[in-house]
Amino acid sequence: MPKPTTDPAALELGVDRTSPVPLYYQLARQLEAAIEQGRLAPGSLLGNEIDLAARLGLSRPTVRQAIQSLVDKGLMVRRRGVGTQIVHSRGRRPLEVSSLYDELEAAGGHPATRVLRNTVEPAGPRVADALEVAEGSDVHLVERIRYAHGEPLALLRNHLLPGIVDLDTARLEATGLYRLLRGSGIALHSARQSIGARTATAEEAAGLAEAEGAALLTMERTAFDDTGRAIECGSHLYRASRHTFDFQLLAR
Structure with missing residues (x-):
């Protein structure tokens, strides 16, 4: 089993701009897979949306939409004063x-x-x-x-x-x-x-x-x-x- 990390920046993330699959969905699926496979540990903070967007060359609304889809699934939670935190895999x-x-x-x-x-x-x-x-x-x-x-x-x-x-x-x-x-x-x-x-x-x-x-x-x-x-x-x-x-x- 892959060793879990509390640093999302350590994950290999990327999107395929030639794919018909929406960019936000590609990012959301990669993050969800990292959570489900134990590569992203419960309790870790996702980090700044601006930094993640810049790292992947995506717009901030695209990153926000990807994160919100995982919040809606219960895999992440937004905490005031803390940021977006990994809850656990379903x-x-x-x-x-x-x-x-x-x-x-x-x-x-x-x-x-x-x-x-x-x-x-x-x-x-x-x-x-x-x-x-x-x-x-x-x-x-x-x-x-x-x-x-x-x-x-x-x-x-x-x-x-x-x-x-x-x-x-x-x-x-x-x-x-x-x-x-x-x-x-x-x-x-x-x-x-x-x-x-x-x-x-x-x-x-x-x-x-x-x-x-x-x-x-x-x-x-x-x-x-x-x-x-x-x-x-x-x-x-x-x-x-x-x-x-x-x-x-x-x-x-």
Whole structure:
């Protein structure tokens, strides 16, 4: 992996003036690639727009448009008195039975967790159907906010069969749920999952540092162990400005 830098001037940037692709877009894509590939470290300052424009032989409005497009994507932020700062790369989640915590940790996202609820409650119709238990029977509910680079990324709501794993709040805030399950000897084998989108309620927006009505990605998942038993079902909300899901498609 390329060594990250906090000095954008160290990046090799350039534009092709013979290309039909707009100059601002060429610059924006190069900067975005540097962020996504880890070549431009979170927290670094982009520097003066005038200097960057002069270095590349571009107009200042062209550079400003490129930067604004990345601000709009949540990859950069303009801070008064500080300048334009790299926030972090957008989280990319492969579609596999994996933990968001593990994915963030592997990508250097410095995951952290705040537990909102950790309790036992009666299973409603949807949860009972997913976990294949009688409606009204006890199930464990865990609700958390997952952070990456110090910013809220996702609101995670999981129901589990009771008694299969120690769901101590301190342990839940120290690591990922699937890691706890694996540590308890549960072999996760497969999952049924659906992805959608909707807008944030006022309460959800407050927890995720978004505006009410902001776009959220949704994920509904039921995970099964290697015996085919339903272990947990999750209902997760992700900030669309900070997260994507990756699909691999095979031709037939």
